[in-house]
Amino acid sequence: MSNELQELIYIQIRALIQFNYYLRSSNAVIPDIVTVARRRLTKHLLQIGKYPALGVNEWLRYLVEPSEHWLGNNDIFDPLSPLWEEGGLSREAEWFLEAYGLPEDFQERPVLKVLTYCREEDEQHGYVLFRSLLTNSHLAVINQKTLTEAAGKIVDSFIRHQYLSCYEPFDEWYIHKKCPCCGWSLSIHNGQWRCGRSNTCSELEGYYLSKWSLQLAENFNFSSEDQVYRLLPGIHRFILVPGIPESRIYQRLSQRYEVELYPEKDEFDIRVYLKSGTLDLDVKCFKRPRHLVEYINKLSNSKREPFQTNRAKFVVPNEYAFDGYLEQVNSQTKKYQIQAVSENQLLRMLEPKEKFR
Ligand SMILES: [Zn+2]
Numbered sequence: 001m002s003n004e005l006q007e008l009i010y011i012q013i014r015a016l017i018q019f020n021y022y023l024r025s026s027n028a029v030i031p032d033i034v035t036v037a038r039r040r041l042t043k044h045l046l047q048i049g050k051y052p053a054l055g056v057n058e059w060l061r062y063l064v065e066p067s068e069h070w071l072g073n074n075d076i077f078d079p080l081s082p083l084w085e086e087g088g089l090s091r092e093a094e095w096f097l098e099a100y101g102l103p104e105d106f107q108e109r110p111v112l113k114v115l116t117y118c119r120e121e122d123e124q125h126g127y128v129l130f131r132s133l134l135t136n137s138h139l140a141v142i143n144q145k146t147l148t149e150a151a152g153k154i155v156d157s158f159i160r161h162q163y164l165s166c167y168e169p170f171d172e173w174y175i176h177k178k179c180p181c182c183g184w185s186l187s188i189h190n191g192q193w194r195c196g197r198s199n200t201c202s203e204l205e206g207y208y209l210s211k212w213s214l215q216l217a218e219n220f221n222f223s224s225e226d227q228v229y230r231l232l233p234g235i236h237r238f239i240l241v242p243g244i245p246e247s248r249i250y251q252r253l254s255q256r257y258e259v260e261l262y263p264e265k266d267e268f269d270i271r272v273y274l275k276s277g278t279l280d281l282d283v284k285c286f287k288r289p290r291h292l293v294e295y296i297n298k299l300s301n302s303k304r305e306p307f308q309t310n311r312a313k314f315v316v317p318n319e320y321a322f323d324g325y326l327e328q329v330n331s332q333t334k335k336y337q338i339q340a341v342s343e344n345q346l347l348r349m350l351e352p353k354e355k356f357r
Contacts, residue, residue: 005074006100006294008044009083011037012063013093014105016084019060030056041070048072060084067092075290091198094237099291100298108234110162117158119265126156128261130163134235135243137183141170143226167229173220180212181205182244184236185220193217196233200241203287207319242285245317246270249283249343257350268312274350280312281346285320289328292316292340296333307338314340 015037022031038059042052045062050070053059062070068079081092089097097106104112111134118127133139133150142150147167154160176185177193181201186193193214195201202214222228231240250270253259263271268280286292292314296304306312316325321342329340341349 005071005076008040009067009071009077009096010100011040012083013089013097013101016063016089016093017105019056020088034059044072045070086197088197094198095287095291098238099286099288099294106234106238108166108232108238110165111235111239114159114162115266117162122265123156123159124262124265126154126159127265129154130159131239131243131262131266132247133163134166134231134239135247137179137181137240137244139231140183140236140240141173141178141185141220141228141230142167143222143228147229166232166235168232170228170230173222173228173230176220177217178220179214180217181214182236182240184240185230186214186217196236196241198237198241200237200287204319242283245285245319245343246283249281249315249317249346252343252347253350272350278311279350280306281315282307282312283315283317284340285317287320289325290332292329293332296329296336296338304336304338308336313346314338315346316340316342318343 011033015031015033018031018033022029022034034056038053038056041059041062042054045052051058053062063083064085065082066080067074067077067082071077071079073079077096078092081090083090083093094106114127114130117123118130133153139146139150147164151160151163154163170185173185176187178184179186179195179201181204182195184195186195188194195214205213220228230236246269250259250261253270253272258273260271260273262269263280269283270281272279272281284292284295286295296307296314307314314329316329326340326342326345330338333340
């Protein structure tokens, strides 16, 4: 049953994304996936005794309502969240997509193109540089000069071009503030500053040594002549924000061990060179433990295999690993004999082993 529900939600989200493109384009034909999604939803609605979504309007009306109104009881999707809000996917829908969907569903195109290119061309150095620039909070919102300088570090012209297309002009920078966590632009929403629609940074406030507050953020400090750019919202949401704990873990490890970022063209996030061999880490920033469980369930056997040995581990950054998080993940992935650890557990775990050698 739960797989059917996952599929039902997934197809609704894909259809909403396509429907949004359709609304913005001059295309007169509603995408087929909308009809497919509406029929799937109607079938489900009838099963749970609700009124069917006979037309596109009814379909949309359901999807902007809390999911409990159209999904019924379930343990997959937050009952109070809709799929669509404020002209975009809801935060819950984004989390869902990240856990259950494919990278193509949520990653911005330049990132996917560079990954494919670097895997084909065996271009490890260029890939690491590209990703490091995108996860640098100092480069989240920048002027033309800084953008040109950053891009100038990339030797490969294809990667450089894709890097530039990860930014959009940001002329209204002066009405925004600078996020003290990720460097991206804060907007005011219901009287509160928030960081992107997902506002993950606000949830990290107060966790793990953070001494900042979004509500006390500072203005951007550009001049009126500056042409300003910022990272695309999708890069901010899916690369920059999760990249911040990732680089912190990298930094912490690099103080004691030899470490490598994105080894084998992003096969893993971090590789640690220990006396006993290498340890590969996949840093996972899922807000909910069941999303990490689902991510692990969905992996192919060959992708999952390294994590069933001592050679690879899933690591949950401290600010995500709330009490009970890892217990939940580990008890639900027991059948694979996979052990996910928190950032601090990882550092503690490595220490004695290395010390006594
Ligand atoms: Zn932020």
